[in-house]
Amino acid sequence: xxxxxxxxxxxxxxxxxxxxxxxxxxxxxxxxxxxxxxxxxxxxxxxxxxxxxxxxxxxxxxxxxxxxxxxxxxxxxxxxxxxxxxxxxxxxxxxxxxxxxxxxxxxxxxxxxxxxxxxxxxxxxxxxxxxxxxxxxxxxxxxxxxxxxxxxxxxxxxxxxxxxxxxxxxxxxxxxxxxxxxxxxxxxxxxxxxxxxxxxxxxxxxxxxxxxxxxxxxxxxxxxxxxxxxxxxxxxxxxxxxxxxxxxxxxxxxxxxxxxxxxxxxxxxxxx
Numbered sequence: 001x002x003x004x005x006x007x008x009x010x011x012x013x014x015x016x017x018x019x020x021x022x023x024x025x026x027x028x029x030x031x032x033x034x035x036x037x038x039x040x041x042x043x044x045x046x047x048x049x050x051x052x053x054x055x056x057x058x059x060x061x062x063x064x065x066x067x068x069x070x071x072x073x074x075x076x077x078x079x080x081x082x083x084x085x086x087x088x089x090x091x092x093x094x095x096x097x098x099x100x101x102x103x104x105x106x107x108x109x110x111x112x113x114x115x116x117x118x119x120x121x122x123x124x125x126x127x128x129x130x131x132x133x134x135x136x137x138x139x140x141x142x143x144x145x146x147x148x149x150x151x152x153x154x155x156x157x158x159x160x161x162x163x164x165x166x167x168x169x170x171x172x173x174x175x176x177x178x179x180x181x182x183x184x185x186x187x188x189x190x191x192x193x194x195x196x197x198x199x200x201x202x203x204x205x206x207x208x209x210x211x212x213x214x215x216x217x218x219x220x221x222x223x224x225x226x227x228x229x230x231x232x233x234x235x236x237x238x239x240x241x242x243x244x245x246x247x248x249x250x251x252x253x254x255x256x257x258x259x260x261x262x263x264x265x266x267x268x269x270x271x272x
Contacts, residue, residue, distance in 0.1 A: 011191025
């Protein structure tokens with residue numbers, strides 16, 4: 001198993017993006033039913049990943065990838081972490097964007113124990129309600145039921161549940177980003193006047209931020225998810241924020257610029 005990672009700095013924060021899943025190019029038609037003619041032949045990049053943020057006094061993990069329980073995986077977070085000198089015990093806080101298996105399966109070992117034994121968890125309260133609710137409600141994949149039941153039992157007493165936007169730690173903030181899945185959130189990081197949004201699955205590929213008029217019918221609330229993408233785009237431009245997406249290419253960190261046309265923006269890559 002190999003690793004794929006990319007490290008950069010945000011002020012005094014150290015950021016490490018890690019890929020942890022199979023993926024690659026996919027036709028846009030796999031996700032969008034009504035494709036504008038100019039995008040008819042467009043492919044998107046979509047490969048799972050997670051992110052570590054080191055502040056001067058805390059180590060945060062955004063999502064946990066697929067882990068050893070799901071595969072096959074082209075890359076593995078645990079290989080990257082070993083290479084980068086990040087033992088699981090060093091993770092202080094885990095920030096969960098949502099509850100899809102490629103974001104939470106890596107929280108448990110094959111034996112069903114917590115991979116990150118010292119971590120506290122932060123998530124939107126609607127995500128917790130979904131994970132701790134009836135599997136028949138359809139708020140998480142039925143194949144996750146056993147794993148989710150085990151996970152919620154283990155983390156119930158070590159989780160912070162938020163409903164509104166709130167700072168979790170200096171320079172670290174949960175921002176509700178509804179629509180993709182129940183309780184979906186993004187996380188905003190700022191240090192030394194630099195800002196970064198980790199947007200989870202609010203957009204699978206930068207194209208969905210460039211074209212916030214596109215609707216993905218398979219999302220939890222498609223119209224709300226589309227409006228959330230537009231809100232993210234506008235706020236990111238207003239704050240000149242860098243953007244990381246869970247499924248973007250490992251080095252595809254960028255900003256958005258305006259095109260002057262409604263719901264049309266321009267992706268400007270910032271990484272080499």
